[in-house]
Amino acid sequence: MSQQEENLNVTQTQVPGTQKVYYKKKSTLREYLEAFIIAFVLALIIKTFLIQAFKIPSSSMEPTLLVGDHLLVNKFIYKFKDPHPGDIIVFKFPDDPKRDFIKRIIGAPGDTVEVRDKKVYVNDKELLEPYAIHEDPEVFPKERSVRDNFGPVTVPKDAYFAMGDNRDRSWDGRFWNNSFVKRKDIIGKAFIIYWSWKPDKEAPSLNEETSLTDRLNSYLKLTWYNLSHFKDRVRWERFAKIIA
The missing domain is CATH 1.20.5 (Single alpha-helices involved in coiled-coils or other helix-helix interfaces)
Known part of the structure; x- marks a missing residue:
């Protein structure tokens, strides 16, 4: 042969x-x-x-996760162990399961969670949170908003209480109709940022509701803009950043 x-x-x-x-x-x-x-x-x-990829659309998890961060989520880890307070998880939004949310676990089953004047307490002990920020110095009374004064609530069995790290800009368990994330609705644990693209208000917008020619033209303009600003828009320092 x-x-x-x-x-x-x-x-x-x-x-x-x-x-x-x-x-x-x-x-x-x-x-x-x-x-x-x-x-x-x-x-x-x-x-x-x-593993599944997700993109961060809002500032609710700043400074840990920024708008434009692209991250990977470990979907099998919780088949071998339980979620733990401090884990950043992606889950089905309790008030609308068709939407995916990302927050940090604050309370596990059986924990009592309370917010007093912006400080978080779990089982009546103040939680040390170096990752959390407060952009608004004003403290709202409970009668006005649950943002800064919430609870106490006890986390039920097979559920978790979650909040965003950007406490004054996060729509989380303090505000939901269903305050708790069921374990079965947890998709996975966020573990690494593989790409980060800085938002740019000057970037051309896409015209999706116009003619095919106009849509094509807007795509070409956006592509050219992104290529010419590529170096400035990429957050190089966030590549392969472990999420904690």
Whole structure:
């Protein structure tokens, strides 16, 4: 057999009564199709059971997570252990399960959580939170808002109480109709930032409701703008940053 024949991706058939061997090469289209199917199945398995990517759309988790951060979420870790206070989790929003939220766990099942004048207490002990910030120095009384004075509430079985690190700008368990995140609704634990793209108010907007020509033109303008400002918009220092 020649070297050329050995390198072929083939099936072979022996013709009765002869010594000739025939080779049938797979079509290029079939090879591409098989590769696509394998890649699709692997991606589906990874997204469903292992790791999923998310993008941060708001400032509710600043300074830990910034608008434009792209992160990976470990979806299988809580199959082997329980979520723990301090974990940053992605979960189905209790008031609207079609939406995904990201917050930090403050209270575990059985814990009593209370906010007094912006300070968080768990089981009547003040929680030390080097990650939390308060942008507004004003303290709201409970009669006006639960932002700075909330609870106490006791976390039920198989549920967690979660808050954003940016306490004055976070829509979290203090405000929801259903204050607690059920364990079954936790998607996974955020663990690393793989990309961070700084928002830019000067960037051209996309025109989705106009003609095809206008939409194409707006895409081209945005692409050119992003390429020309690429170096300035990427937060290089946040690449491969572990989330804690």
